[in-house]
Amino acid sequence: MTVHSFQEHFDEKIDNEVSIEPRDWMPDDYRKTLIRQISQHAHSEIVGMLPEGNWITRAPSLRRKAVLLAKVQDEGGHGLYLYSAAETLGITRDEMIEQLHSGKAKYSSIFNYPTLTWADMGAIGWLVDGAAIMNQVPLCRTSYGPYARAMVRVCKEESFHQRQGFEIMMTLANGTEVQKKLAQDALNRWWWPSIMMFGPPDDDSPNTAQSMRWRIKRFTNDELRQKFIDVTVEQAKLIGLTVPDPDLKWNEETGHYDYGKINWDEFWNVVKGNGPCNKERLETRRKAWEEGKWVRDAALAYAEKRKARKEKATLAA
Amino acid sequence: MTNQPINKSTNQLIYALQLADNALILGHRISEWCGHGPVLEQDIAITNTALDHLGQARSFYQFAANVFNALPADQKANFFSSPVLQNKIAAGENIDEDDLAYLRDGWDFRNVLLVEQPNKDWAFTVIRSFFYDAYNFYFYTELQKSKVAELAAIAEKSLKEVTYHLRWSSEWVIRLGDGTDESHERMQEAVNERWAYTGELFQMSEADKAMLAEGMGVDLNGIKPLWEQRVAEVLQEATITMPANTWMQEGGKEGRHSEHLGYILAELQFMQRAYPNMEW
Numbered sequence: 161m162t163v164h165s166f167q168e169h170f171d172e173k174i175d176n177e178v179s180i181e182p183r184d185w186m187p188d189d190y191r192k193t194l195i196r197q198i199s200q201h202a203h204s205e206i207v208g209m210l211p212e213g214n215w216i217t218r219a220p221s222l223r224r225k226a227v228l229l230a231k232v233q234d235e236g237g238h239g240l241y242l243y244s245a246a247e248t249l250g251i252t253r254d255e256m257i258e259q260l261h262s263g264k265a266k267y268s269s270i271f272n273y274p275t276l277t278w279a280d281m282g283a284i285g286w287l288v289d290g291a292a293i294m295n296q297v298p299l300c301r302t303s304y305g306p307y308a309r310a311m312v313r314v315c316k317e318e319s320f321h322q323r324q325g326f327e328i329m330m331t332l333a334n335g336t337e338v339q340k341k342l343a344q345d346a347l348n349r350w351w352w353p354s355i356m357m358f359g360p361p362d363d364d365s366p367n368t369a370q371s372m373r374w375r376i377k378r379f380t381n382d383e384l385r386q387k388f389i390d391v392t393v394e395q396a397k398l399i400g401l402t403v404p405d406p407d408l409k410w411n412e413e414t415g416h417y418d419y420g421k422i423n424w425d426e427f428w429n430v431v432k433g434n435g436p437c438n439k440e441r442l443e444t445r446r447k448a449w450e451e452g453k454w455v456r457d458a459a460l461a462y463a464e465k466r467k468a469r470k471e472k473a474t475l476a477a
Numbered sequence: 478m479t480n481q482p483i484n485k486s487t488n489q490l491i492y493a494l495q496l497a498d499n500a501l502i503l504g505h506r507i508s509e510w511c512g513h514g515p516v517l518e519q520d521i522a523i524t525n526t527a528l529d530h531l532g533q534a535r536s537f538y539q540f541a542a543n544v545f546n547a548l549p550a551d552q553k554a555n556f557f558s559s560p561v562l563q564n565k566i567a568a569g570e571n572i573d574e575d576d577l578a579y580l581r582d583g584w585d586f587r588n589v590l591l592v593e594q595p596n597k598d599w600a601f602t603v604i605r606s607f608f609y610d611a612y613n614f615y616f617y618t619e620l621q622k623s624k625v626a627e628l629a630a631i632a633e634k635s636l637k638e639v640t641y642h643l644r645w646s647s648e649w650v651i652r653l654g655d656g657t658d659e660s661h662e663r664m665q666e667a668v669n670e671r672w673a674y675t676g677e678l679f680q681m682s683e684a685d686k687a688m689l690a691e692g693m694g695v696d697l698n699g700i701k702p703l704w705e706q707r708v709a710e711v712l713q714e715a716t717i718t719m720p721a722n723t724w725m726q727e728g729g730k731e732g733r734h735s736e737h738l739g740y741i742l743a744e745l746q747f748m749q750r751a752y753p754n755m756e757w
Contacts, residue, residue: 206517209511209512209520210512213511213512213513216509217505217508217509217744218747218748219748220748220749220752220755220757221579221757222501222531222534222535222538222574222575222578224757225508225531226528226531226535229508229511229524229527229531230528232512233511233521233524233525233528236512236517236520236521236524240517240518240521278748278757331756331757335755335756336752336755338752339755444512444513448512448513448514448515451515451598452516452599453515454657454659454660454663455515455519455660456515456516457656457657457660458652458653458656458659458660459516459652461656461657462651462652462653462655
């Protein structure tokens with residue numbers, strides 16, 4: 161086949177919703193886009209372990225502690241599936257980690273915000289995981305097979321996380337005055353960063369059109385953001401919390417909520433590294449990796465010694 | 478804990494607290510690794526063991542709380558030194574697993590000193606787990622025969638988890654001991670440093686002795702040789718020199734702890750102390 165016919169064959173598959181598999185021919189830019197997106201997603205899971213991990217040792221009850229530990233562990237598991245999916249595109253996990261640590265690869269900016277109170281565990285589960293689900297459910301049908309399959313597993317667990325987060329918020333909102341205050345304070349701090357999670361507005365999102373064409377993306381940033389706001393505002397009402405947006409208003413005509421102006425200046429600054437915790441998060445990841453080097457080296461050396469001993473034993477036999 | 482007429486119930490209570498406190502504090506220490514492990518697979522694996530220890534702690538605390546709530550009022554009143562707990566008890570309220578974990582001060586904690594020692598690095602973490610897992614494996618094997626049905630049931634369930642913990646920590650001791658020069662050196666240092674905390678594992682407290690006499694507890698002298706043999710085998714395979722017999726640190730089982738426990742509790746109990754009497 162000529163390159164031209166490879167391309168036609170690929171396009172045909174995309175148009176017919178046939179998934180692309182690791183050994184299939186694919187355009188270089190498709191491969192690059194996927195590596196960027198999947199590794200960014202994997203890094204988000206790993207860096208995302210930190211803000212919640214921050215409260216494991218301080219969880220207010222043993223039950224909450226167990227659920228939180230299991231949740232943060234799940235995120236590690238998601239990172240693992242996603243790194244594996246990205247590896248099928250011809251990049252190693254070590255290379256991806258190197259790109260994270262050098263700042264070349266990005267991760268979701270939301271994790272550059274601090275977790276200041278226990279209520280933040282509720283807000284993250286409810287809002288951040290809620291937003292992640294909106295983004296990720298369509299990815300279960302994304303055109304690249306290994307990514308789509310990884311996302312099916314991830315989404316199942318994320319919806320559990322979202323429910324447990326909402327349950328923490330509900331418990332606080334139904335609790336004492338100070339607990340209500342904790343819940344409202346967490347919503348105030350996490351609302352805007354959460355709706356920024358869907359990325360820049362459509363008219364300022366250069367990659368969207370191509371990703372939609374490749375069926376990597378199924379909905380635009382603004383479509384997903386609107387869907388999230390419509391659902392979440394109702395949930396906030398249900399537990400008696402106020403969404404911190406004075407311009408929020410139900411629009412009869414569109415059948416959606418209108419919302420206030422998003423501070424994109426803040427968004428781009430956090431992306432560029434100026435968020436409250438960018439430096440700490442990366443430093444923590446680098447430190448874990450560097451301090452773990454002797455452990456990884458030892459495991460490798462031991463595995464090699466063992467293999468050599470086995471071969472020697474086989475030869476002797 | 479204050480002087481009380483010792484009876485079967487209080488022995489069961491103290492015994493369960495010893496077990497629960499060991500599990501809670503070790504689980505707490507291990508959970509500090511979550512998100513910071515040397516490689517993702519091991520981050521996930523070690524967090525799993527933290528979850529197991531936490532689950533075991535909860536089972537023992539729930540049992541302990543039931544035993545405590547059934548005690549006569551005069552025995553309950555000053556059983557724990559914590560004023561917050563005493564007030565609760567004076568008000569006629571039952572206590573639960575969280576009260577036991579979050580409202581007692583260090584002198585009422587009965588965990589061994591080994592489990593509260595800091596993580597330091599992967600070698601120190603692994604050896605702490607290995608010494609404890611090997612003990613726990615033989616301990617739970619025996620506790621399955623306890624005449625107290627609840628304790629036997631928790632032991633049986635936990636033994637499955639502990640069997641995996643012991644395999645995991647043994648493999649890491651061997652891998653580090655027989656890995657690179659650096660990992661060997663670090664492992665040897667960790668073994669030498671933590672060895673002094675192993676003697677307390679086999680020290681029989683009053684509750685241990687009383688429970689053994691009733692056929693409800695485990696003979697720690699009986700499992701000691703099994704532990705010694707297992708440790709010797711694994712250290713040998715790891716090419717690690719067994720430390721000479723040395724002075725052993727003790728006191729945890731009587732509520733005299735190292736300085737580390739205070740900081741663990743300050744962190745662990747922060748929410749319940751800052752926001753008392755609330756549902757979470």
